[in-house]
Amino acid sequence: MMSSAEVHRSDTMRSNFSTGSRQSSVRDARPQSNGHSMSNGQIGIVREAAQMVEILKREAVFLTGGRDRRGGPVLTFPASNDSGQVSYEDLATDYLCSLPSTESAKLGFTVLFDNREHHYKEVKPLLKLLQDALGSSVFAVYIVQPEKGKLNFSFRRERNLSIEPQNITVAKLKNIIQPNQLSIELGGSLDYKHALWLERRLGLEKFVKEAKNVAMELERTFIQITDRLSRDEKITPQELLRQHQSLQESVIYIPERTIQHGRQLYQDWEDDAVAAGLQVANIERVDFAGPHFTLDQVAAMNHIKKLVEGLEGQLERIQDLWRDRHVQLGDKLQLSEMEQAMRTVVDWILGPAEKLLSSQTDIGTTYETADELRKQHEQLELKCTDSYGTYAELRHKSVDAIEQQPEKAADIEAQRDYMDTVCRSFAARLQRRRNLIITSVRFHRLVNEINQLLDDFFKWLSIDMECEDIKAVEEMLMALNEKCDELIAVCEQAVNEGQNLLDQLSLPVKNAFGQDVSPDNSKHTEHVEMLLGRLQARRGEAEEFAQVRRLKLQQLQQLKKCEGDAEQAITWILELYSAAVQKMSEGTGDPITEQAIQADLRELQDTAKNTYEYGKQLLQAALHLRRSLRYDLSPNNDQAQRLADAWKQFSLGVQERASRLDTQTDFHRRADQVLEDIDRLLVVISQVMNSEITVESLVISHSQLRSSVDNEYELTTAMGQELLHRLQKPMLSQRGQRQMEMEDPYVAAQVENKLKELEAKYKLMHENWLEMTQGLQLARDGTLLGPDRRPWQQQMNQVIEETVTMTTYGSHLQSAPPIERGGSEWERLLQQLREVGVAVMTSSS
Structure with a gap:
């Protein structure tokens, strides 16, 4: 650091350098030689210091850089023992004198000889050298002498020398040269070091x-x-850039x-x-x-x-x-590289990629081979991925290149458009090939799926139909329809895919130059058409089998429906029979009620008959269906037998019930008539007891009625007993087994009550009649006359008086108003008489 x-x-x-102008040329600083071997305003170099290093090291002469008071350069010959023995070239005075500027050189050199040590015995040769080297550029020559003592140097001018030296001391020398321009050796303050000067001079000249x-x-x-x-x-951009970089x-x-x-x-x-x-x-x-x-x-x-x-x-x-x-x-190289990349992309697409794509024309004959072709195509697409990426990048670069180099816009756009045409055409063909392979894969997959569905469908159709009820039949029919719908849907999809595949195979293929490069797809077309034909044939066969199974299921559905409805008919008949039984059990002896019951029974009977006929038709249809389906006929026979038994039970039971009802009705009618006649006799007897009429009149007028009552009573009682006995028996026996269905206890109770009532009233009437007739006989004999009567007669009269108001009907038979038989008044009177008879019978008991 x-x-x-x-x-x-x-x-x-740096700050000192900044004061000058950088725009000055180095050529302005080049030396320009003149007559004195100096430059105008610059330092001229005749020879280089490096060529005379050894001479300059001798220190025979110095150019310290000092100036005299005029501004002229000072050339100093120091005290040296070698100065007088060297040549002009060895002193290098020409070199030293060429160093000051032209302005300084024009003022003339001041030459100093340091002879204080008496080194210079003879200066003429040196002056000769100075004259030859400097000529008129020498202003003055001073020989520095010691301050004291004699001058140790004398000079006599010669003709061939134009320089005349002068002796001078150091003290006087300062009048000519300022002390700061004199070296320290001459009494000045200029610190001149020749070795350092030489070093700097060598460095300057080298620089x-x-x-x-x-x-x-x-x-x-x-x-x-x-x-x-x-x-x-004519040179490639890469080479140009390399050469240009080499200039760095x-x-x-x-x-x-x-x-x-x-x-x-x-x-x-x-x-x-x-x-x-x-x-x-x-x-x-x-x-x-x-x-x-x-x-x-x-x-x-x-x-x-x-x-x-x-x-x-x-x-x-x-x-x-x-x-x-x-x-x-760089721009040109980038453009060249972009153009080269475009050519590379185009060449790869038109070359290897085109060969790879053209070689892949098969569509496969099975799902596995088609799927393998799909994988191969994906590998081709992966190979094209880099080219597509480069293509997209080049399109982006072309936009930037046009912006940066608008003069090249036409060429760039032309190459880009050509690359677009080639790449887009190839991409379209590649996508078309992909669509073709994918369609083939889907088509063959659907063909396999349909074949599997058809195999499963035929296997399912081969299984026997086992349906317990109509719900199971409906479920199987629904399953059949669902399978058929699924099969039809997949078949339609496969046919559509196959037709789509055929359409794609028939389309022409053209390359980027519009040339037709369509492959021969005749074998593939025949293969697809063959598969479609097989598919349609198997589909037709499946539909035929499905239609047969559907018909059988429909027949089976109809069979179950018929048998179910027949079973319902049997149930209805039995229910109608129960209703008829219930209706017939509602008999009260009232004729109007009985007529209504009879009408209802007839309606029930008609309904049951229609139901029976409907059941027979259903079973007949079921029989034909079973024969068509080749089913066992025994269930149909059993059901027909149960239908017949149900109808027999209804018809015979209702018939028996109707017969019993008729007998019951006839019994009640005859019993009511007998009761009515008995009541009439009892009324007449009561009149006799009340002395309203005589016994003789009674016997005379009502003997015939009495005889009729006796006969009817016996017949009616016998009928009632027979009816009770009949009511105790079952209605009918079915298929050899006794049917334990008994009559309503209310009906038997009615018959029993009616018989009891008949018996009670008849007994009352009979006893009174017998007593009266016996009384008549006694009266004839005079035994039973007068107010003395038996207590039971009084009691009977009291009961009659309490229950029947005789004034309503008259005091005797002739005065009694006629009453319409069967009317409401008739019924009311009969009821009153029954109550009288019961009361009398109870009283007598």
């Missing part, structure tokens, strides 16, 4: 030489760069090293001045009042500064040109 002092010196050097070479190289490079702008079309060493690195060398040299001179205690605030002028740089030092440093600034300006200009050219070449 640099120390703080070094950093300060470097900053100071000047390097600067000239660099300037020439920069000029040559500038010309080279500008010249290539017009003739580099000469354009950037070498000049920068040289400039850094100059700056360092400048810094070294400043460091020397600082070390000598000189003021370095202003190096453009020399102030003779104090210790400053000498004019030679100022001239050298200015020369370094101008060279550095010239190099910097030239370098900046050429670097700007180099950078601009580098950008141009």
Whole structure:
């Protein structure tokens, strides 16, 4: 790392360099020789110090850089033992005299010979050398003598010498040259060190030489760069950029090293001045009042500064040109690479990709082969992925390139459009191939699926139908329809995919140039059509089998429906029979009620008959269906037998029930008639008991009625007993088995109550009649006359009086109003008489 002092010196050097103009050319700093071998305003170099290092090291003559009071340069011959024995070339006076500026040289050189030590015995040869080297540029020659003592040097002018030296002491020498312009050896304050001067001079000349070479190289490079702008079309952009980058060493690195060398040299001179205690605030002028740089030092440093600034300006200009050219070449290289990438993409698509795509024309004959072709196509698409990515990137780059180089827009757009055409055409063909393969995969997969479905369907159809009820039949029929619908849907889908595949195979294929490159797809078309034909054939066969199974299921459904309805008919007949039984059990003996019951029974019977006929038709249809389905006929026969049994039970049962009802009705009618007649007799008997009529009149007028009542009573009682006996028996026996269905107990109770009532009233009537007739016989005999009566007669009269109001019907038979038989008044009177008979019978009991 640099120390703080070094950093300060470097900053100071940069600030000093910044005071000059960088636009000055190095060519302005080149030496221009004159008659005195000096440059106009610059230091001219006849020979280089590096060529006479050994001579300069002898220290035979010095150019300290001091000036006399006129401003002329001071050339000092120090005390030396070799000065008088060297040649002109060995003294290098021409070299030293060429170092001051032209302005200083024109003032003339002041030459000092330090002879205080008596080193110079003879100065004529040296003067001769000075005259030959400097000519008229020598202003004065001073031979410095000691302050005390005799002059140790005498000179006699010769004709061929135009220079006349003068003796002078150090004290008087200060009148001619200021002390700060004299070296310390001559009593001045100028700290001149010849070794350091030689070192700095060598460094300056080396830098000047390097600067000239660099300037020439920069000029040559500038010309080279500008010249290539017009003739580099035949060279590839890569080569141009490589050559251009190779100039970076000469354009950037070498000049920068040289400039850094100059700056360092400048810094070294400043460091020397600082070390000598000189003021370095202003190096453009020399102030003779104090210790400053000498004019030679100022001239050298200015020369370094101008060279550095010239190099910097030239370098900046050429670097700007180099950078601009580098950008141009970079853009050109980018454009070239983009064009090359476009060509690469197009060549790959038209070459290997086209061959790969053209080689893939098969669509597969099975699902496995088609799927394998799909995988191969995906591999091809993966191979094209990089090209597609490059294609997309190149399209984006082309837009940027058009914006950056509008003059190339037409060419870029043409190449991009061509690449677009090729890539899009290939992508379309690639996508079409993908669609074709995917369609083939789907088609063959559907064909396999349909074949599997058909195999399962045929296997399912081969299983025997076992349906216990109509619900199972309906479920099987529904399953059949679902399978058929599924099969039809998949078949339709496969046919559509196959037709789509055929359409794609029939389409022409064209490349990017419009050329027809359609492959021969005749074999693939035949294969697809063959599969579609097989598919349609198997589908038709499946539909035929399905239709047969559907018909069988429908027949089975009808069979189950018929047998179910027949079973329902049997149930209905039995229910109608139960209803008929219930209806017939509602008989009360009332004729109107009985007629209504009879009407209801007839209606039930008609309904049962129609149901029976309907059941027979259903069973007949079921029989034909079983024969068609080749089913066992025994269930039909059993059901027909049960239907017949049900109808027989209904018809015979209802018939028996109707017969019993008729008998019951007839019994009740005859019983009511007998009761009515008995009640009439009881009324007449009561009249006899009340002495309203005589017994003789009773016997005479009602003997016939009494005989009729006796006969009817016997018949009715017998009928009632027979009816009770019949009611105790079952309605009918079914298929040899006794049917334990008994009559309603209410019907038997009615018959029994009616028989009891008949028996009670008839007994009452019979006893009273018998007693009256016996009384009549006794009366005839005079035994039973007068007010003395038996107590039971009084009781009977009381009951009759309490129950029957005789005034309503008259006091005797002749005065009784006629009553319509069967009317409401008739029924009411009969009821009252029954109650009288019951009461009398109870009382007699």
